Amino acid sequence: MTVFGRVARRLREDRPLQGTVLILPGLLWMVVFLIVPLVLIVVLSLAWRGAYGPVDWGANAAEFAARLSLDNYVRLFDPLYLGVLWTSLRMAGLTTVICLAVGYPVAYFLARRASRGRQALLFLLLVPFWTNFLIRIYAWMLLLRTEGLVNRGLLFLGLIPEPLQIMYTPTAVMIAMVYEFLPFMVLPLYTSLEKLEASLLEAASDLYARPVRAFLRVTLPLSLPGIIAGTILVFVPTMGMFVVPDLMGGARTALVGNLVQRQFLAARDWPFGAAASMVLMALTLAATLIYTRVSGFGEELVV
Amino acid sequence: MPERANGAPTIVELRDVSKRFGETLALDRVSLEIRDGEFFSLLGPSGCGKTTSLRLVAGFEIPSAGEVFIAGVPQGNRPPFQRPVNTVFQSYALFPHMTVYQNVAFGLEMRRVPGHEIQRRVAEALELVQLPGKETRWPRQLSGGQQQRVALARALVNRPKVLLLDEPLGALDLKLRKAMQLELKALQDRVGLTFVYVTHDQEEALTMSDRIAVMDHGHVLQVGMPSEIYENPANRFVADFIGETNFLVGRIVGLQAGAARVEVDGLGLWARAGSGVPSSGTATVAVRPEKIRLSREKPEARNAFAGRVEGVTYIGKDSDYRVRLGPQVVVRVRVQNSAAGEAGGIGEGESVWVAWPEEAGRVLLD
Numbered sequence: 001m002t003v004f005g006r007v008a009r010r011l012r013e014d015r016p017l018q019g020t021v022l023i024l025p026g027l028l029w030m031v032v033f034l035i036v037p038l039v040l041i042v043v044l045s046l047a048w049r050g051a052y053g054p055v056d057w058g059a060n061a062a063e064f065a066a067r068l069s070l071d072n073y074v075r076l077f078d079p080l081y082l083g084v085l086w087t088s089l090r091m092a093g094l095t096t097v098i099c100l101a102v103g104y105p106v107a108y109f110l111a112r113r114a115s116r117g118r119q120a121l122l123f124l125l126l127v128p129f130w131t132n133f134l135i136r137i138y139a140w141m142l143l144l145r146t147e148g149l150v151n152r153g154l155l156f157l158g159l160i161p162e163p164l165q166i167m168y169t170p171t172a173v174m175i176a177m178v179y180e181f182l183p184f185m186v187l188p189l190y191t192s193l194e195k196l197e198a199s200l201l202e203a204a205s206d207l208y209a210r211p212v213r214a215f216l217r218v219t220l221p222l223s224l225p226g227i228i229a230g231t232i233l234v235f236v237p238t239m240g241m242f243v244v245p246d247l248m249g250g251a252r253t254a255l256v257g258n259l260v261q262r263q264f265l266a267a268r269d270w271p272f273g274a275a276a277s278m279v280l281m282a283l284t285l286a287a288t289l290i291y292t293r294v295s296g297f298g299e300e301l302v303v
Numbered sequence: 304m305p306e307r308a309n310g311a312p313t314i315v316e317l318r319d320v321s322k323r324f325g326e327t328l329a330l331d332r333v334s335l336e337i338r339d340g341e342f343f344s345l346l347g348p349s350g351c352g353k354t355t356s357l358r359l360v361a362g363f364e365i366p367s368a369g370e371v372f373i374a375g376v377p378q379g380n381r382p383p384f385q386r387p388v389n390t391v392f393q394s395y396a397l398f399p400h401m402t403v404y405q406n407v408a409f410g411l412e413m414r415r416v417p418g419h420e421i422q423r424r425v426a427e428a429l430e431l432v433q434l435p436g437k438e439t440r441w442p443r444q445l446s447g448g449q450q451q452r453v454a455l456a457r458a459l460v461n462r463p464k465v466l467l468l469d470e471p472l473g474a475l476d477l478k479l480r481k482a483m484q485l486e487l488k489a490l491q492d493r494v495g496l497t498f499v500y501v502t503h504d505q506e507e508a509l510t511m512s513d514r515i516a517v518m519d520h521g522h523v524l525q526v527g528m529p530s531e532i533y534e535n536p537a538n539r540f541v542a543d544f545i546g547e548t549n550f551l552v553g554r555i556v557g558l559q560a561g562a563a564r565v566e567v568d569g570l571g572l573w574a575r576a577g578s579g580v581p582s583s584g585t586a587t588v589a590v591r592p593e594k595i596r597l598s599r600e601k602p603e604a605r606n607a608f609a610g611r612v613e614g615v616t617y618i619g620k621d622s623d624y625r626v627r628l629g630p631q632v633v634v635r636v637r638v639q640n641s642a643a644g645e646a647g648g649i650g651e652g653e654s655v656w657v658a659w660p661e662e663a664g665r666v667l668l669d
Binding site: 199200202203204205206208209217218222 | 389392400
């Protein structure tokens with residue numbers, strides 16, 4: 001038998017081997033595009049900025065290794081940078097809460113609808129996704145500018161004496177971020193709510209629960225997996241967001257993402273930027289872990 | 304068999320109720336009266352309107368016409384949480400995010416019953432359905448039969464005026480279903496509640512009910528005790544739906560004092576005839592297979608006919624014989640294998656005699 005034949009036969013018989021072979025492409029991808037860059041960033045965060053260039057590589061590898069230190073992290077403990085971190089946490093949190101408050105009724109309405117209308121509405125919700133993200137941000141900029149449609153409309157209706165300054169404020173950043181991430185909240189919520197059997201609500205009603213109490217005691221707890229998924233899907237990206245604050249927040253709004261962005265581009269201090277992004281990652285991970293520990297992932301709700 | 308709840312007041316009434324879903328008429332001017340304390344079944348094939356009727360009593364649907372009364376009070380468009388009835392759902396509908404205790408206690412909590420009394424009543428209800436000590440379990444940890452009992456306890460604990468059950472035994476295997484039928488009946492006896500039970504299984508209805516309403520296509524065809532419905536089906540549908548029946552179609556050639564002589568494909572047979580039966584015209588005679596006797600020798604009987612066995616089906620306890628009596632007439636005869644006696648060993652192709660007493664046949668009005 002040929003080598004190929006032997007290998008093929010071995011594969012057919014050995015189950016664990018089959019598993020390994022199937023995983024291999026995905027594993028390789030993860031290692032090359034996730035693990036390796038991660039290790040690079042970690043190492044980078046311990047290095048130093050060069051005199052002219054972004055990184056001081058030193059004369060050789062040994063010298064580079066010798067000069068590694070935690071100084072960049074120490075630098076981050078400055079009130080200036082801590083303030084940025086705190087602002088990011090606040091904005092991400094607020095965006096998530098608003099998305100939840102706005103998204104839940106939308107998802108509920110969608111889930112409770114008959115299938116025909118439902119598909120059309122879902123479609124409407126997802127259509128913006130087909131447009132480029134930046135273009136949508138620019139659309140918001142056009143709307144919120146002092147001569148933008150919002151201000152012109154309000155002036156025309158006589159509701160305000162002079163144009164509101166919305167652009168280049170944290171408010172503008174919030175509006176754009178909520179807009180961008182709302183579908184990420186609505187879709188998991190919708191999935192969760194859609195799985196809710198109508199008979200459960202009928203049972204609640206049969207057992208003397210008025211609509212509001214039935215919602216609080218049955219619908220809400222059973223939609224928890226959706227709430228958790230949606231929250232994570234909104235919170236994690238908004239923590240690291242830098243495009244929106246950059247374009248719509250002006251100089252005033254600086255989030256962690258912007259910090260990292262500036263270090264890597266403007267300031268050309270890659271190690272410091274790397275340290276900042278590590279802190280961002282750690283913070284996001286910590287928040288997500290605490291959150292899921294407290295709310296429990298909703299695993300016990302799987303019947 | 305003693306008649307249960309006879310003379311007891313009406314506890315649930317549907318008066319001329321119609322229900323329309325879009326284009327479909329699910330119920331067409333249905334009137335039903337259910338007496339306090341009885342085990343009342345709604346029986347019929349899928350789509351006959353039995354579940355709709357139940358839902359109208361529960362409050363999940365509102366009549367398009369007519370009125371639903373509970374204990375004499377018209378319900379109008381009262382929602383379920385304002386009606387003194389509870390439902391056991393076909394899918395049990397147990398709250399997956401609550402323990403057994405929380406599920407059973409739910410109705411009591413909603414009505415703000417004090418905590419210690421809830422505890423007592425939940426324990427009582429679980430005892431009643433023979434599931435003591437399962438309070439801390441989750442629904443998904445229980446078997447189908449156990450979940451069903453929790454659903455029952457959850458409804459019973461509220462002491463409703465009427466308990467509504469929507470094919471609750473459908474998901475159980477045969478043996479468990481039979482055991483549960485007896486248990487439910489015993490439970491109903493003990494607690495004295497009115498049970499309104501929806502099923503498509505006629506054997507189930509016959510076993511458990513005090514009275515049955517047979518329904519088809521949104522109409523009530525017959526209401527009566529199981530024995531009444533079985534022995535005196537009002538029409539062909541009921542006769543066909545309940546148990547097995549032979550239908551012999553022929554012409555009436557004579558009528559005297561409650562008995563008719565009907566000619567079927569050249570054979571003259573005698574059958575019971577009720578008051579509405581005309582003295583001539585086409586008629587259908589219904590005879591139950593188990594009322595027909597099979598023998599090798601010609602028997603002494605008014606209805607005795609010769610024929611040939613066309614097929615035999617062995618069904619464990621019984622055997623089912625197909626006997627051809629004429630070019631258009633085939634009857635099915637059900638014989639218990641242990642009581643075979645004179646019919647013992649009769650096989651395919653043999654010539655036999657079939658006979659049945661006059662009372663076993665009935666002329667159907669259609």
